[in-house]
Amino acid sequence: MIDQIPALLAGERRVAAKMITLVENGGPEKQELLKALYPHTGKAYIVGITGSPGAGKSSLTDRLISGLRKQGKKVGVVAVDPTSPFTGGAILGDRIRMNEHYMDKDVFIRSMGTRGSLGGLARATKEVLKVLDVFGCDYILVETVGVGQSELEIMTAADTTVVVLTPGAGDSIQAIKAGIMEIADVFAVNKADLEGADRVVTEIEVMLDLGARTRPGAAQQWRPPVVRTVAMRDSGIDQLLAAIQKHRDHLETTGKLADERKQRIKLELREVIEHHIKDLIRNKVEKTGEWDRILDEVIQRTLDPHTAAEQVLDIGLASGQPQAD
Template identity: 65%
Template sequence: MVEQIPALLGGDRRVLARMITYVENDGEGKEALLRELHPYTGKAYVIGITGSPGAGKSSLTDRIITELRKGDYKVGVIAVDPTSPFTGGAILGDRIRMSDHYLDQSVFIRSMGTRGSLGGLSRATKEVIKVLDASGCDFIIVETVGVGQSELEIMTAADSTLVVLTPGAGDSIQAIKAGIMEIADIFVVNKSDLAGADRVVTEIEVMLDLGGYKKGDQSWRPPVAKTVSINGKGVDELVQKVKAHRQHLEKSGRLDQERQRRLKAEVSEIIEERIKEMIRQQLGRSGQWNDLLEEVVARKIDPYTVASQIIKEELWKRSTP
């Protein structure tokens, strides 16, 4: 795959599709590929779209793509679908709502299953973002699963996070409280042609007045946009708000700061995952650990002591020449 990087940089869509599949399936040379792609990343602006199921995220994404294409931007889309815990399959149907862009060579849409990952994203989402970034996308839109208050992971991948709400979907205060409230850079009241839309806007504004700005950034008050994705009403104003947030981040220096923070967090995640895999392999090979686990079951030793012993011995082996 590494040898196909020049074709990717040249805009070859087939190579792009193959690389995404390769990364998503955890191909043997994935790390080498991502290592070589790293210098070509960091240029695309990532927009995260989250919210409850049925809020119209896919239809809204379709309208945002249309608006961005008016500016001749190259757009990549990652639509994350839930994976069945029983069959392991996913419908991957979000692209049906974006069919108007199939023939547009400057739009690339990819659906991905969560494959058991919590937080609204697939495990490979961040890696696929890098591939799309290197391919020359100006904007990358990541649409999350839509699982309510648990999908906070999007804030670790997106530069601007849009939280989509709808009138008539129950208690909107319940929907926007806690984490969801804090991750939003822009609130979107979709289906605003329905009764109750203005009430939702008012409730959001009241909550904002009480505090809850993202990451303590008191210089940016998340605006509220009203849209109707079925006909595109208000989407142009929404895109302008996204661009205004980008300008704010760039002017204040927070864009670079947040991206640096995310890269540092990514390094920590990789280290943690490798340590976990190292321990898992050791546990699978050694009968000694199985004996210790049996002692835990028999209440002869506690789990914390066993965990400490495994870590110390494994790290000692790795550090000893």
């Protein structure tokens, strides 16, 4: 697969699809492929689209694709769907809603199953983003599965996070409770033609005002705009795209884009280290007699878990590198 990276850089869709499948499913080549891809990453702008189920995220994403294509942008989409309990694969509802874009060579849409992840993102999502980045996408839209408070994970992947709320479902209050107000760079009040939309907008604006009063230097900080949209009627999409662009301009002119990406790389490195340690324990330590001995001593309470953990790490680090998943 590594020898096909030039084809990926040239925009070969079939190569992109094969590499994403490899990254999703794992295998001996995955780690080497990601190593080779990494120097070519960092060019795409990533927009997270999150919110509760039924808020119209997929329809809104579909309209954003159209808007970006009118601007001549190459667009990648990662739609994180619930995992089927029967097949283990993604339930491809998003592909159905976005099917009009499938013949467009400058749009690449991939559905991924959460596979047990509670954060609205599959573990491999960030790795798939790297493939689409190298593929040449100007923008990558990441639509999360919609699982309430765990949606906060999107902030570790996206440059701009759009939180989608709808009237009539108590979404604005739930967002405040869940801490989603903290991660939103742009609010989209979708289905704004329904009764109660004005109330949702007012509640968000009030909460933003209250937050501005309590934060030092709030006048210089970004205030998330609240955009009314009706995705099914293509209403408010240009305004939403303008809000995303304005946030990007703010990040770039203040230098915050580079700072935030640096912090995300730092967090990703920690996550990769933790993943390798887990693999090390699972593939090396748990297959030795020492694991059984340590476990028995903890069960007998002759060894405490903290000391046991130190011993396990010592054994794992002495045994060599973890196997690639």
